[in-house]
Amino acid sequence: MACAIAREVRDGETVAVGTLAPIPASGVLLAHFTHAPRATVVILNHPDFWPFRNGSKEFYDYAQRGKFDLFFLSGGQIDRHGNLNLITVGDHARPTVRFPGGAGAAMLYYLPRRVIVFRAEHTPRSFVERVDTVASPGSSPPDVVRPGGPWKVVTPLCTFRFERAQARLVVEALQPGVTRAELQRQTGFALDYDPQAGVARAPSADELALLRTRVREAVARIYPRYAETAFDPSTS
Amino acid sequence: MxxxxxxxxxxxxxxxxxxxxxxxxxxxxxxxxVPPIRPDVSLIHAIAATADGTLLLDPMEDDALLAQASRVVVASTERVVGSRDELRLVGDGMILPGIHVTALVEAAGGARPTLVRGVYPADARHLEEYVAAAADDASFKRYLDRYVHG
Structure with a gap:
């Protein structure tokens, strides 16, 4: 997932990673240490990658001005239209699951130019036909100010591209070893495929080596527990 | 707003x-x-403070914003120093003028088991104990008896 994310980072852009997002942080740093050395990288509260001096307020104000080119969000539920649910599953008044809440995701899905949605669990309960509660809609009517929105959805099984005109996710690439039948079994909506859909390039030896050294050390400064375990050859 | x-x-x-x-x-x-949030009281913790309530705060946190939104602000602090110049020498941080602060309490370790950057780290083992204790009322009462009322 980190390699798939790294390939979406463009040199020279301003890229931000928010809270509870070690996989995007790893991917952005991998890109920064390889093809995107001139990217401005912002990682929430990271001692080396957090330029702000006035709490998260300064970050949110900066984001509201549309200054981020690329940002990352997730969802407890994600649907085929790119809607994200970070609030509740089931009847909102008597929910079966309560997620932590949107925490700015209804702004951060609109203003950064491209948003990559990431989810480490690709199952029918996380990828659903229609989310129960819309914290962040995938698309908006023309009278809503929305310079940005969903761009890709990255999971351990595939990468979706968001088609803005039709407001839907289409499979762009399967991860190596994943079949279309398996992907459909793990997804709660009928999959649409890009005509050019293929297999994602596997991480190269150089990418893996960098992930397990420099990226791991930098991620450890903000996600020490994650860095201890997530970069082992057996798991990554 | x-x-x-x-x-x-x-x-x-x-x-x-x-x-x-x-x-x-x-x-x-x-x-x-959205209507602004106007807390009646906020409790914030400073790296250091002067007796007039001027605070040295962690610039990664939103404590200054919270203080400016609240009617009453009770600040605790790792320590009290003699002057604003001394406050600047304590370490990196942002200064919140004492005019925003209603009451000041000297409480070293007052942010534990969470962290004060540059002073002490978060106590991960204690936080795990808290999470386990918070699972039901009986274990949470035991936690309170041991660490809060004890």
Missing amino acids: PVAGHVGSDYERLRPEFRVISNPFAPAERLML
Whole structure:
């Protein structure tokens, strides 16, 4: 997932990673240490990658001005239209699951130019036909100010591209070893495929080596527990 | 106050106090307004302070914003120093003037088991114990008896 994310980072852009997002942080740093050395990288509260001096307020104000080119969000539920649910599953008044809440995701899905949605669990309960509660809609009517929105959805099984005109996710690439039948079994909506859909390039030896050294050390400064375990050859 | 984005999300349905209006400066656009949060009391913890309530705060946190939004601000501090110049020498941070602070309490270790950057780290083992204790009322009462009332 980190390699798939790294390939979406463009040199020279301003890229931000928010809270509870070690996989995007790893991917952005991998890109920064390889093809995107001139990217401005912002990682929430990271001692080396957090330029702000006035709490998260300064970050949110900066984001509201549309200054981020690329940002990352997730969802407890994600649907085929790119809607994200970070609030509740089931009847909102008597929910079966309560997620932590949107925490700015209804702004951060609109203003950064491209948003990559990431989810480490690709199952029918996380990828659903229609989310129960819309914290962040995938698309908006023309009278809503929305310079940005969903761009890709990255999971351990595939990468979706968001088609803005039709407001839907289409499979762009399967991860190596994943079949279309398996992907459909793990997804709660009928999959649409890009005509050019293929297999994602596997991480190269150089990418893996960098992930397990420099990226791991930098991620450890903000996600020490994650860095201890997530970069082992057996798991990554 | 206006917030960017949000229009068209279920916040419109779930939070009736949030209002969507036509932007007076660009009438073709819809815009969401939310009422400001005005806490009666906020409790914040400083790296250091002077006796008049001027605080040295962690610039990664929103404590200064919280203080400026609240009617009453009770600040605790790792230590009290003699002057604002000494406060600046304690370490990196942002200065919140004492005019925002209602009461000041010297409480070394007052942020434990969470962290004060540059002073002490978060106590991960204690936080795990807290999470386990919070699972039910009986274990949480034992936690309170041991660490809060004890």
